[in-house]
Structures are given as structure tokens and as C-alpha cells.
Amino acid sequence: MKTDRNQLRFNQVLLTLLLPLAALLDLPLLVYLLFLLMVSQHTPWDLMVALKRALGIPSRLVEEDPRPHRFARTLGAVFLGLSSLFLLLGLKGVGYALALVVALLAFVNLAFGFCLGCFLYLHLRYARALFTGK
Numbered sequence: 001m002k003t004d005r006n007q008l009r010f011n012q013v014l015l016t017l018l019l020p021l022a023a024l025l026d027l028p029l030l031v032y033l034l035f036l037l038m039v040s041q042h043t044p045w046d047l048m049v050a051l052k053r054a055l056g057i058p059s060r061l062v063e064e065d066p067r068p069h070r071f072a073r074t075l076g077a078v079f080l081g082l083s084s085l086f087l088l089l090g091l092k093g094v095g096y097a098l099a100l101v102v103a104l105l106a107f108v109n110l111a112f113g114f115c116l117g118c119f120l121y122l123h124l125r126y127a128r129a130l131f132t133g134k
Contacts, residue, residue, distance in 0.1 A: 001063070001064070001065050001066055001067075002061045002062065002063060002064070002066070003061070003062055003064040003065070003066045003069060004059045004060060004061055005060045005061075005062050006052070006057055006058060006059055006060040007048065007049060007052055007059065008069060008109075009110065010048070010051075010052045010057055011038075011048050011073070011106070012106040012107070012109050012110040013110065014034065014037070014048075015034065015076070015102055015103050015106035016103055016106045016107045016110055018030055018034060019031065019034065019099045019100060019102060019103035019106075020100065020103050022034075022096070022099060023096040023099060023100055026092070028084070028087040028088075028092075028095065031080060031083055031084055031087060031095070031096075031099050032084050032087075034080055034099075035077065035080035035081055035083070035084045037051070038073060038076055038077035038080055039077045039080075039081065041070065041073055041074070041077070042074075067121065068115065068117070068118035068121040068122060069115070069117075069118060071117055071118070071120070071121040072109075072115050072116070072117020072118050072120075072121065073117070074117075075117045075120070076102050076105070076106070076117065079098050079099075079101060079102045080098070080099060080102055082098050083095045083096070083098035083099040083102070086098065105117070
């Protein structure tokens with residue numbers, strides 16, 4: 001299976017730059033937009049991929065299982081969905097805090113190569129194998 005490394009980095013850069021900007025300038029619409037970009041990964045029209053292509057960023061495919069990265073992106077989308085919900089409810093502190101957690105984890109992955117979502121995915125698979133024998 002192949003993974004587009006440039007796509008992963010592009011997503012991380014967007015989250016790392018735009019989520020703190022949204023919190024700093026109190027722009028909940030930016031959080032909503034990033035949530036929609038993240039959640040679109042499970043549709044035939046992955047908006048993050050389309051945006052990367054529109055900007056002319058080339059692909060860099062590597063032989064790597066994409067499932068841990070998809071799991072991590074899904075977790076990020078869940079957190080941004082919760083963030084969006086709290087922002088819609090007027091609970092800005094909680095909403096922006098959740099968004100900043102996503103930005104921090106994207107930055108850690110970008111800067112240090114550690115993907116917490118991928119780590120969780122692998123350990124959940126190990127636990128499943130341990131308990132089910134599969």
C-alpha cells in the first residue's frame with residue numbers, strides 16, 4: 001500500500017498554522033472549514049487532496065500502510081468536530097482548546113515525526129490481537 005508523504009505534511013502544516021490563527025483571532029469559521037476538510041477524507045472527494053493538487057504540490061508516494069494515518073486523521077476530525085460543536089454552543093474556551101490540541105499534535109508529527117494517532121492505532125491493533133487471537 002502507498003502513502004502520500006507530501007499530503008500528510010500538507011495537512012499537518014494547514015492544521016499547525018490555521019488552528020492557532022483561528023483561536024488567536026477568534027475565527028470559528030476557520031475551525032469549521034478545517035473540520036470539513038478533515039472529515040471529507042471518507043468521501044470520493046477528499047478536499048485536502050484537492051486543495052494540495054490545486055496548489056500544485058506534487059505527490060511523494062512511499063510504500064507504507066495508510067491505515068494508521070487515516071485513523072489519526074479521523075481522530076483529528078472527531079476533535080475538530082467536537083471543537084466546532086462547542087464553538088457553535090458559545091463555549092469558546094473548550095472549543096478552541098480542542099482545536100489547539102489538534103494543532104499541537106499536528107506540529108509534533110510535523111516537527112518530530114511522532115504521530116500519536118498512528119501510535120494509538122498500532123497499540124489498539126496489538127490489544128485486539130492479544131484478546132481475540134487475530
